[in-house]
Amino acid sequence: MSDRSSADDAGHAPSALETELRAALHERGAAVTTATLLRPDPPGVQEFLPRRPVPRWRIVGAVAAVSVVILAVVLGRGVMAPQQVERTLAGATTTSVAESSFDASRVTGRLWGATSIVTAGNSFSVSTWEPTGSRTMTVEFTPDGTVVFHDGNRELRGPFTTDARGLAVAEISVRATSTDENDQFAQETAALDALLFRTPSPGHLTAVLAGDQLTLEHGATAVRYRSAGVTPEAARAAGAAKYPVVAAIGGTWRAAAVRIGGQNRVVSTATSVSFELASNGSFSANLLGAAATGRWWATGHGLVVTGFSETSGSLSPGASGGLYAHELEVLNGLMGVRSALSSGDVSVSFAAQGAQLIVTPTTGFGAPVTFVQG
């Protein structure tokens, strides 16, 4: 950037204040160097993917909800005394807070003054792109109200609840899954140690969710997590020469969206659909509680799965219990895919698009389902 500021534009020499100001700002800028950057390398491709636009129905729904509330308050003022209005509003606030407390599969926390939602099953991770390889630690919120931290070597568990400041995690228990004390890595480990392992009383953590970032704070220490993504190293590791396609899609995937009527509908994590493509060619899936296995291989058009057979469980109407209205539509699409898969000799094509995987029954029966890695 060339310096075309003060003097050129104003036609006069910069004042002493302007000179001092420029020097002070450049001093702060110069303090940031490549060496001090948290992440000097480009992130993985998943973080470069364009984000899915907010569905129009959500925007319309939100506007409608706000309008109804405003209308109710305005109308309420006309027929109720001020004290009644106050009580009504107070009651509404109380209800809102009550709803924000833990609810089996869905947790709504009032974080940073705005209502954010942490859906059980969400996982966040701290990823490093070290020259020695990618290492990841994740924090996962399970449907039974437990938060699990794991880094491959150690695992911490504890119940979580919500309070006015966010999520509270207490009674953390530590379970080491590796005894290798030397297997320490990255500064995140040290931060997590400070945050959890070395705290005499793990007690109260504050979790702040902002966008795809989760920040856990304990006193003056904080660890930032980002949504789990595909790292270049993970893709390389999964991309064995025998199965090059796995480089793009290897790993376990969970349903993210189903395309119905030309529109993508987001699948709630409460809708448990996942599958795994193993490097030995086996395919296993869990569709709404029903487990099944098959074989997969790569073709010019993507992957094909055949010999799909159900191994346990069954899909019943009860499986839709607890799902929201729009998720019932999603469920219909998933059932279509599942039916195609379950018929045994019907192939299903898989097409990787960036970090997403589109599963389409080749019979045309059922709707395409989009999976994301996670």
Place this chain on the structure above:
Amino acid sequence: MLIEDVGASGSVAELFRQHYLPLVRLAIQLVDTQADAEDVVQDVFAALDPDRISGTAEHYLTRAVLNRCRSVLRRRRTARLFHRAPRPPDVPAADAEVLIRERARTIRACVDALPTRQREVLVLRYFGGRSVAETAELLGVTPGAVTSSASRALTALATTLEDHDVRSIIG
């Protein structure tokens, strides 16, 4: 899948290498902390669609970073309204006292206290080295507005520094 494997994303990776550090340096002038500055720039690249870049990439990215910085500042204001948990004071490191000149720190503190628009103008003009016209275009305002904002900011800065000097002498 690697970013280099994807056509458009490959150019994103190149843009990242070229502009990440300068943009973090710009962002830190507006959001104070390096962590926030890095997140701002990271988010810009995460949401970047190379096909939608209009004009030069540097110009486009700078505008995107400015917008993200404003969002961060807005969110921070909202957070402070509701989140009253005590935070450790922002105490500089021991060597910072020696390394950083008191005067420069005072100036930066004054800049940080300015209204967002005035702060953006000063940073773009005196850190980014942008002309009045470029600053106006980046901020989406008229050149006259840039000039008046800069003038008001410098006046406020001078007044604050003068007060500070007086307090230093008295104190």
